[in-house]
Amino acid sequence: MCLAIPGRIVGLVPGETHLGTVEVAGVRRKVDLGLLLEEMPVVGDWVLIHVGFAMTKISEQDALEQMHLLQMLGETEQAMQEVRGYGFEETGEQSSGNPQPN
């Protein structure tokens, strides 16, 4: 339950309107988009994630700053552990640990 984690939407799950695939520092996981019904994100958008749910859309700049903040607070490892731990069905993982957007 650490501070919110920034991620980029890389895919929407067909047939399951409330699920999206996000990428956080190279790791891809499904998150629930049900709290963003009023302004559904599209592929390429950045969001802040808390306990497996996208809470709010943010800018790419803010996403990078949030990553930096987690790093300064010594919470990056914990955040990545949380993201990897999301137990929705896995959607493949990339090896890069780079938080930069493409």
Add this chain to the structure above:
Amino acid sequence: MRYVDEFRDPELIIKASEEIYRLADPDRHYRIMEVCGGHTHAIYRFGLKDILPSNIELIHGPGCPVCVLPMGRIDDGLTVATNFDVIFAAFGDMMRVPGTQGSPFEHKARGTDVRIVYSPADALQIARKNPEKHVMFFAIGFETTAPSTALTLMRAKSEGITNFSVFCNHVTIVPAIRAILDSPDMRLDAFIGPGHVSTVIGCRPYEWIARSEGKPVVTSGFEPLDLLQSLVMLLRQLRAGEARVENQYKRVVPWEGNRAALKAMAEIFQLRPYFEWRGLGFISQSALRIRDEYAEWDAEQRFPIPGTRVTDPKAAQCGEVLKGVLKPAQCKLFGKECTPEHPIGALMVSTEGSCAAYYNYEHRKAAMVTSISSVA
């Protein structure tokens, strides 16, 4: 100034700090409460105290969800899990929090099926995969987390998953602030408003603090510059004799909050008439329970709950620290009987707890200085 060079905008930090010195009246002592535990962690980590004038005192508020949970609730949840052979699923933060019969981890070692989850949706997933078992999600958190629990319950109902329930301990931040303002031993000048809770509830719910209590509130981000800018905004108001709610964290917090999240919460939860908070006692209308329409998924309606009440060990001063009346190091057990390795109170467990934050940054630093100077 320590740490300044690792900040993203060292010049802006220095400018903000200078502005704070300029605005702060040297003849006045300011007591400003940061409500949120995430802010407490950041303030200690960045050593902000070192770059603020000594007459600005930051008081740590009750916004650490693990810390405010009374021990009896942990006992109740674990008792249900043990007696009814239920899978007890909770966030990692809960695992080392002591109950009278031990922490969730200690129960696991004795055979209770305790699982760490990172999302309430993961707990539901465990229920899907284990249809022969019952999974109880031990839910904690403020309005940041409650909407996720609400959506998870809606999914459980729509999929007809009945081997899943929630033991709801969700609390709401505003009544806790009210309780603190009402307590006679507390004098505060202003509030740094919570960041992520406000993405859900927005800024309006704080307006009474400005209007009826005459105290400024600034909703703040978590970076050092955010916190300093929030202090500048608060000091400007105090200097002008004003009290308003302002939003420093506009890039994330919408003034009106998140309507979809509020709607999900309203559909699933209703306010409890009262709820016990650790250290703050019973606060009316300060916590959420699951509505009767969802009784099947409410652990408190499905299982007999013992309703345990535990008084904290006498020497432990978690309550005073939670209210901001005492600083962590003023607790008699701090750093002696109570350490992050052997926590007595939850404030020493969570990274958002002020005792753990103080111990990890200030206490360790002081201990290092002493050992270096004793070598020299």
